[in-house]
Structure formats: structure tokens, C-alpha cells
Amino acid sequence: MKIALMDSGIGLLPATAAIRELRPDADLVISNDPEGMPWGPRTVADLTEHALLCARAAAALEPDALVVACNTASVHALDALRAELEPRIPVIGTVPAIKPAAASGGAVAIWATPATTGSPYQRGLIAEFGGTADITEVPCPGLADAVEAADEAAMDRAIAAAAALTPVGTTTLVLGCTHYELVADRIRAALAGIAVPDLVMHGSAAAVAAQALRRLSAETLADTGGGTLTVLASGRPGALPAAAAAYAEGRALLAVPVR
Numbered sequence: 001m002k003i004a005l006m007d008s009g010i011g012l013l014p015a016t017a018a019i020r021e022l023r024p025d026a027d028l029v030i031s032n033d034p035e036g037m038p039w040g041p042r043t044v045a046d047l048t049e050h051a052l053l054c055a056r057a058a059a060a061l062e063p064d065a066l067v068v069a070c071n072t073a074s075v076h077a078l079d080a081l082r083a084e085l086e087p088r089i090p091v092i093g094t095v096p097a098i099k100p101a102a103a104s105g106g107a108v109a110i111w112a113t114p115a116t117t118g119s120p121y122q123r124g125l126i127a128e129f130g131g132t133a134d135i136t137e138v139p140c141p142g143l144a145d146a147v148e149a150a151d152e153a154a155m156d157r158a159i160a161a162a163a164a165l166t167p168v169g170t171t172t173l174v175l176g177c178t179h180y181e182l183v184a185d186r187i188r189a190a191l192a193g194i195a196v197p198d199l200v201m202h203g204s205a206a207a208v209a210a211q212a213l214r215r216l217s218a219e220t221l222a223d224t225g226g227g228t229l230t231v232l233a234s235g236r237p238g239a240l241p242a243a244a245a246a247y248a249e250g251r252a253l254l255a256v257p258v259r
Helices: 008-023 045-059 071-085 098-102 122-129 143-149 152-164 180-188 205-214 242-246 248-254
Strands: 002-006 027-032 065-068 106-112 133-137 172-175 200-202 229-233
Touching: 002 008, 002 248, 008 027, 008 143, 008 180, 008 205, 008 242, 008 248, 027 045, 027 106, 027 152, 045 065, 045 071, 045 229, 065 071, 065 205, 098 106, 098 122, 098 172, 098 200, 106 122, 122 133, 143 152, 152 180, 172 180, 180 200, 242 248
Parallel strands: 002 027, 002 065, 027 229, 106 133, 106 172, 172 200
Antiparallel strands: none
């Protein structure tokens, strides 16, 4: 069994770690875009072209599924990726965890990139699944870039700015960018005194990993792999970005045999 994951950078680490936890035998292909990142500021057409580059490079290695481990790419490029690759390769997008976060009502904040915040896609999810929850969209400019660079000072500034926009008494936080799951502890600490003490945080990595496996056939699921890792960088053989070593998920992958 081989599963590919794509993102502009290291935002795919949480979903990759979640898949390895469920199936440590799976052969993994990571396809990122260091030459084209960040994707957020790009036009939709330009972002889609970069996403297709990463997807095509991964597809050439014949994975059994492709996970788009990026909220922004899922918002803007998922239809194009599916049109090109499905049904040959199932394509799994990343959806902000608005539905489970809003299920209990209360005050819900959604932290996301400026490209995702206020987008018709996210507003549609809020309209469909928000229910009676009091939902606040919080843009987090610069946070994904700071996480990507493992720049702790820049992380702290971006997190503090987003925390200042988060309503007092927030009960539930949706991490609407895959990069943010890498710094969930920092975010929780910054919200002390703003959110409720037992703040519930929702990421997407575990749900995406489970959905990827659900999209596979029984025959594929029965096919054990070697638990290897292949890294593609802007369409060519590459290595994990150095910043990956700053996070537990990245350090775990650095110990995986590279193919």
C-alpha cells in the first residue's frame, strides 16, 4: 500500500504522522513545493498549477491514494486535482473541522490563513454545519510561514495577533490550516485567559488519515508495504525540509527508511 501526501511545505507532517500511526507499514510519498511556496498569496490559477505539479509528480509513483494535506489547496484546487487523477487515484482533500467543532454549540473560533478565512468555501461550511454555534473567523497572517521556517519569534508574534482577535470565552478552536497543528501547544498557551480553561481544539490530520484509508479497497488495505518514505520537492527527488526536524512529527519521519 502506498499513500501520497502533498502540500507546499511541512503542513503535511501532521497528516503523514496520523497515517503512519494507523498503518506504519504503508509506503509514503511526500510531494511538496519548496520552489513555489507559499501558495496562499498566489492567484487561484497559479496555485492550481503548482498543486498539479506536486500531484503529477506523486501520481507518477502510482500511489493508491493522494491526500491534499493543505486547506488552501483543498479550497482552490481540489476540483482540478480530482478531474485529472480520479478515478485512477482517489484524491482526499482537507476540510476544516467545523462540523464536529460546532456540534456542541458554544463559542467557536476558526483560525485559518487569510486565503481561507472568509472564502466562499469556508463560509459554506459554516452555513451548512455551524448550527447554533457562535462562530468567529480569525485570519492568521504569517503564521503558516513562521511554522514553515521554524521561526519561533515570528510564530509567537503571529499567534499573539490571532489570539487578540479571538473572542473571550471561546470554547472550541478549529485549526483551519494544517501547519497550525504543529504548534497546537503554543496556540493553547497563548489563549490562556482568553478561551475557557478546557478549550477543545480540532485539527484535521486524524480525520484526513482515516478518510484516506476508507477510500482504499479491501485488497489494497490487505497489501502491506515496507513502511518507506519517498520525498519529492517541486516535482523532483528531494529531502524533508530542514525545518521538519523542529517538530515531533518531522523527527519521527526522519527515522523512516528513505526510498
